[in-house]
Amino acid sequence: MPQHVRLGSALLALVLASAAAPADAASAEARSGPPIDVQIMSVTDFHGGDKLPSQDTNIYFADGTVHEAGDAAYLATELDRLSVRYRRGNSFRVLNGDNLTGYNYPDKSLANEPAMEVLNALDFDFSSVGNHDLDWRIDYLLEHTSEQACPAGPRADDCFQDSTGSLFAGADFEYLSANVQWRESGDLVFQPYAVRDVQGRRGTESKVGFIGITLQGSDRHAMSYNDALVTTDPVAAVNHYAAELQAQGVEAIVVLDHEGLRQDSQAVDACENPRDLAWKVATEAVPAVDAVIAGHTHGLASCTVTDPAGDPRPLAIGGSYGNVIAELNLSIDPRTDDVIRDRSGFRMHPVTEDVRPDPRIRTIKDHWAGFAAERAVTPVAWTDGSATLDRDASGESTLGNLVADAMLRSSQTEPELEADLGMVATQDHSGPGWNSEIHGDLIATPHPDAPAGRSAFTHRAAFDVFGHEHKVVTTTRTGAQLEAALEQQWVVGPDGTESFYPLALSADVSYTWRASAPVGDRVDPASITVGGAPLDLARTYRVAGPVDTFNGSSDFPALRTSELMRTHPQTDHITFVAYLRELGSVTIPERDRVQVTP
Incomplete structure (x- = not known):
């Protein structure tokens, strides 16, 4: 939540601290220090990382510059380049859903395991659940993201050998969704949120909470139809779990919302006539939410909206297929754990081919392409x-x-x-x-x-x-x-x-x-x-x-x-x-x- 919402209580705390025990004074001193800087690098709608042949691969900026987008090997290089500016442990890599269901034959025919291995190599921490992550029956996703993805060994249509020669071992990142429930019980299918510790330069500490949201109605879409599931209202889910996070002392809260955001400009760093479902979450969710990252519509936008308390709230969507990294920079006050909103916001980074591609990703993609080519004629x-x-x-x-x-x-x-x-x-x-x-x-x-x-x-x-x-x-x-x-x-x-x-x-x-x-x-x-x-x-x-x-x-x-x-x-x-x-x-x-x- 924003810094000034807690300002009154912070001042009161300072007054009370003058009369408190020495231990309290020492605790307050330990929490003082400069703001804690946090980096969150988001990639959305990866879809296996390969674009449709007919898709425009250019990334446009408001100043008129145009960049040709690179593939996952260049994405790896850009993620590494951006992360070196932040303390170890204060930089996070997040996915915002639709990681699966690529439009190329290797991913579609190999149970999304090529995409999973690439995303594991890119070292993502967690992901919201997108509608296309549910394109297979739910037991597939739960199995393929577990530590025991293929307990029975290779099968005809999944559980293949990866680029290392090992049996596919599942996703290394965690899926989050606060609004996907089992239809019969009403229980959540996934964890609703994740919490990570962050540290400041003088040993100060704080926490960041990440809430996952899935497009409402995904359980009834043709591709993601799941009779065992139901998706609930996103705003209600965000508000519920934001309160739960605050009860645990987490004040910095980011929503990974796999819902659409559209605007009229083709520029990635513009925000002209913004609209769609993620806009609704960004403008209606409780003030405790500090930023919203959108997805689903493959759009490009970087906005600042006004939350219900009248405070600025960053909102962005970073394209698709790994062509843009939406970098969210948060500044956290270690005394209150609140995000300093006027020092926080998005930077949009195109993934271009003017850097050295990561050879690890090339090796992975080449392995799966070769395997798929052999299998195609079998x-x-x-x-x-x-x-x-x-x-x-x-x-x-x-x-x-x-x-x-x-x-x-x-x-x-x-x-x-x-x-x-x-x-x-x-x-x-x-x-x-x-x-x-x-x-x-x-x-x-x-x-x-x-x-x-x-x-x-x-x-x-x-x-x-x-x-x-x-x-x-x-x-x-x-x-x-x-x-x-x-x-x-x-x-x-x-x-x-x-x-x-x-x-x-x-x-x-x-x-x-x-x-x-x-x-x-x-x-x-x-x-x-x-x-x-x-x-x-x-x-x-x-x-x-x-x-x-x-x-x-x-x-x-x-x-x-x-x-x-x-x-x-x-x-x-x-x-x-x-x-x-x-x-x-x-x-x-x-x-x-x-x-x-x-």
Whole structure:
């Protein structure tokens, strides 16, 4: 909290000290001295550290200067350069969430372990929990950040050897979140805060508290959907734990808020028309909070806001992929432990390529890139041919059928996930391409180890063809809703043009539709069977598929649900790869589940 809020009590303490025992006077003298300087270097939305190819890599400043951003090897050099100006123990490296879910094949396909090893080498102390840190099921994150990350040894889709030849050993930094709770118990999943001791030049001591905040609603987003979790109000969580920290004698409090901050300027050191959720926390949290570090939106800004007591409060967001370090400098009065606000604030440092890259990080990245390249061409299954999105007259495709079968099989891995059928929207209403669940054809390639007459589905081909690194879920729909969803495969646009967006169904489902019937009345309900039995419009069915098929993203209103869906163990990419691996030898499905009549 700010220095002047405690000024009255400090003066009173001085008056009382004149009459206090000698021991009290000695204690007061021990706490006197110059302000304690603290450095907090923040990196947010690391996402594995590699940018999308289409992303602007320039960093702009208000004075017109432009810097080309470097990668994690340059980030390491810059962190080391900045930290030498501060006492050992008074410099902290913090992450502000979304460390995981890179956009490159190595990170996505190797369970984020490349990013984890890089971040460990960068020596971060702790991190808030970002929404993308929850993209895998929660038990994955808890396991992979523990000291016993891979107790059973290597596995097919995680627990690989790192650059040292050792088995992946988990994150060295601690995750913090004051507002992620277990849905059933209401208990916190992570520690809400961390406290660190700091020292002044004359042996004075104080403490700094760090509160982690996660974007509210992360538990319901497509990628981070977690049926076991609930995220609560950030401001209420900050206020609660700020009071708890103060009760422990901690007066210097920083919030690592993985929520967005936007502004109108592209300059990293500007603050034009600031807005978004982190702004709300920064302006509404109790005066005890001394600074807020934002994230999530990949924005760049350095602001000073006014807290509810009318005091200045620093607020900043430092971009993404490690391209900017938001350095927060705090000045703490050792007599009161309060932050001196007018001597505290942010400095924004671009990570540029005009310094020597850290060879340790280069070695780590090269190791994982090489491993991923070898794994990309490794067969996961043998096959008698390619599986494609080519449709027959009914709308069926061999790849759609194969993916739908994978969804049903995934539901059989745990009793609470068990489903009656698998279902996948094969094409997004915005058109074919990356927005769709299935991105292209699964092409079989020759391989020297393939059995006679067979080809290979390689790991990268299978991994890339389906999914967005989103969840696979099991949900409940009525028979009437399933029939309505089948009718919604046909859409008439404003200009009268009719479009067809087929739903792929698992092999235990069949139905017939009439091409000449009007849109909305093409499917014969009596022809629909599930598991060999006629569809009962009144009963409920358990349906497995990508979360996007059921959350509205795929534009099938009858499938959309706000009810709790059960989360499968793996993301969509890995679920499909695991299914092909389990089959070992893939026979391309026939297109015989849907019939069309004139």
